[in-house]
Amino acid sequence: MRIVYSGTLKTSHIPFLVKVIPGEGSGELLSLQESVRSALKEPAILQPLSEEEFDHILAGNGLILGVYVEGELVGARAVLFPAIDEDHLGNDVGIPRSEWPKVVYQEISLVSENVRGNGLQKLLGQLIMEELKSRRDEFKYVCCTVAPYNIPSLKDKFNQGLAIGGFKRKYGGNWRYIFVKNL
Template structure:
């Protein structure tokens, strides 16, 4: 059955609903490390114009949210990791936290909100989308690939956490056929790092014989 949800940009007035939903999501997380919750101050920062945030509603009840953040002068700027030139870092938006009410999982709301936000990005202000995903966070990786992001880097971020850096250039035309491709075991960190340094990008994941592989293209 198709879920009929309405989508709209969120405002600071809806912050209590967002915080309550985040707490509900955290309470049932199987892998707490996969979600980096935002503080009330961080949500306020986004809702006051430093990014954008969308919500999905059923009967005027918030069932999902997704945020994009203008990182400003981030000490660990993902744009640098993705190869964006220093004079263009102000054109970078981060694909930030997303959350779906546990009762409404399975309807693709995370990706639906992601695509909706992509369509509403101020293209004259922002050109690049960056984000991080933990290896083996399969739902999040699938979501990012569905939005057209590609793996550009694999490195330790935020102290000691291994993360994929994913990236999308909103001005780049859709990728055509690629001349080379290869699949690498997701657990083979060193081989992936080597390919990324050689200019390969990760664009897809696939499960074979209970093992996850990343498709790299060049």
């Protein structure tokens, strides 16, 4: 695994590494996701990914960065290079269909309860967008969805300079803000 960043947790001064998660990493991602969801007061604010969705991203259709503390995955952030279909977020925020191939999704952010408060979600957002800079000619927009009551994710998106481009029912009828940023 390629190391992208190394640092120290603010709250405990324990070292951590941020690495690009390899193609076979869906098992540890699913475990982290379940741990994060089970710790939430309102699990519906997190739209989980299936093993197939993680595998799809890891097969070259996106990028996932992971935070490791003492060899354990405690945080992750994914971007997806989405398929062009009628559910495309570009459609929800008014991006012309001809531009949809230039859209990348911020797909999911996960931070384990025991390391929250260390700014890892924000750091992962910065690092994953830095990783995409080498592909700047391929991507012009970033889009994502956030549940209305997911305050940490709302703050995260605003901190990254994304703006609300829509508010629609997604994922089986759940209300979501659709964020967009022209890169």
